[in-house]
């Protein structure tokens with residue numbers, strides 16, 4: 001699974017987006033360290049704040065299946081430049097991914113921004129130093 005295939009999987013994942021309100025499909029493709037690709041799309045709700053973004057759908061799908069070792073994620077949307085994950089998704093990536101994990105952000109024009117989980121959320125809140133923190 002190379003970068004190009006992961007990007008393509010994220011574009012394909014947009015097809016399942018449930019976006020009657022925004023009409024803005026987003027797709028994500030999460031690569032596990034075992035080489036499995038887990039796709040996610042955004043899923044909206046009449047109560048708008050309940051919307052789940054593509055990135056969080058992919059992460060939560062994976063975690064719910066016991067998969068927690070991730071190698072990369074690609075995200076795509078029909079944006080002018082590469083799509084930019086929201087703050088909630090950045091925080092969820094920080095929780096479950098290595099901080100230097102590659103994040104590939106793209107659009108439908110083939111523009112790709114390659115970044116990392118840490119770069120997406122400088123100064124992120126983490127619990128690992130706290131007594132109750134996730135280890």
Ligand SMILES: O=c1ccn([C@H]2C[C@H](O)[C@@H](CO)O2)c(=O)[nH]1
Nearest residue numbers: 022024026042053054084085086
């Ligand atoms: O990185 C992003 C940015 C936005 N959205 C979704 C949320 C909402 O359904 C729609 C418009 O904001 O796009 C994502 O899924 N991921």
Ligand SMILES: [Zn+2]
Nearest residue numbers: 053085086089
């Ligand atoms: Zn989000």
